[in-house]
Amino acid sequence: MDVYLKFVLVGFSIALPVGAITVEMTKQGLKNGFFHGWAVGIGGMTVDMLLIFALYMGLAKILSLSYVQIPLWIIGAGFLFMLAYDSIKNADKDITLVGKKVNKSLFKTYLNGLLVAISPGNLVFWVSVFGAVLADSYTQTKSASFIIAAFGILTGILLHDIGLLSIVSTTRKVMNRKMIKWTSIIAGILLFGFACYFLYEFYLDIQLFL
Template sequence: MMTALLSYILLGLALSMAPGAMTVQMVKQALRNGFLSGWFVGLGGMTIDLTLITLIYFGLSPLLTHPMVEIFMWLLGFIFLLVIGADSLKESRTPVDFSGSAPRKSLAKAYTSGFLMAISPANIVFWIGIFGPLLASSLTGESQVHFIIVAAGILIGILIHDLGLMSIIHYTRKLLNQAILKWVSIIAALILFGFSVYFGYEFINQLWAYI
């Protein structure tokens, strides 16, 4: 059992290393506001991950992949990424405080940004692709334990990745100057806008196909 758990922790680490809008937001927040702000973005995303795993476990995969649900998710993702990108562009004009005092941006806002960014059909399909095979057969006692091991292992792997990445960013941020951090926020905004355009395209494409 421990060997299986370790293997899925490694899988979670590998999966979380893929670059994406969530990673961009985490790095930007950690650079500008410190370790906790970056980590809370990741925690917001993990809340959605855990929710999706629970819904998949209880057999709600068909609902999550319903065309109207997907269309709504693409629209939400487009709006949220656009807003978060604009916020990043606005932050680029704000100097970074290296004094070690509490960040001006609240942890609740950082958490919410991660939570909202994780709401997308791509994320839903990702989790269904991982856990779908485990639910192909009836959930006997053994398969329930296996499901829990897989879920726990992957989430622990993601958590380890987030903590490790945020620690590295936090302890190296003081080596950077204000100009570099300004451009980090600008580049992050452009990347987030790019993801927003992609989500908007998928929304229009899916809506057109549905109609």
């Protein structure tokens, strides 16, 4: 139980800083309500769970290689540029005010969460967080601790998502269409900034090989 609670706090703490997933969740939560925001979070957690399994099977050693990380920065930047463009271009679209019927597909919103989560930043996060646990995870006696730690971190992230979207849902009740539109534009600018950061990391890694 101590291991579980410890990693619940780790997961919650890691999820607190504003990242690309948080930006997309907030945007969708304001435009279409709690469940659409949560669909983004579930999309991100789907990738997280797949990464947990992959790391347990030894993916951490591969991801730690510099020449593997370099193309991932470009791929991640491409995804974020695409989402940033969509967020700004369609800022005035797919907005559902409180009390109105939501027409946007939950599955499409879920896919947005998947796209944001498939980024180098997310991969590096899992490698770093599980680094200490992975060293012992290949022995049968320690595999249970790894699984408990994994569920603890996922629980922490889930608690963060629910808390954030509860605040967003309450705020949404007092926002009009114009305010939500500008929130979407700001979210697009932030996503564009994250994409530029990925390109900067790509540049730094390339310099190491020159």
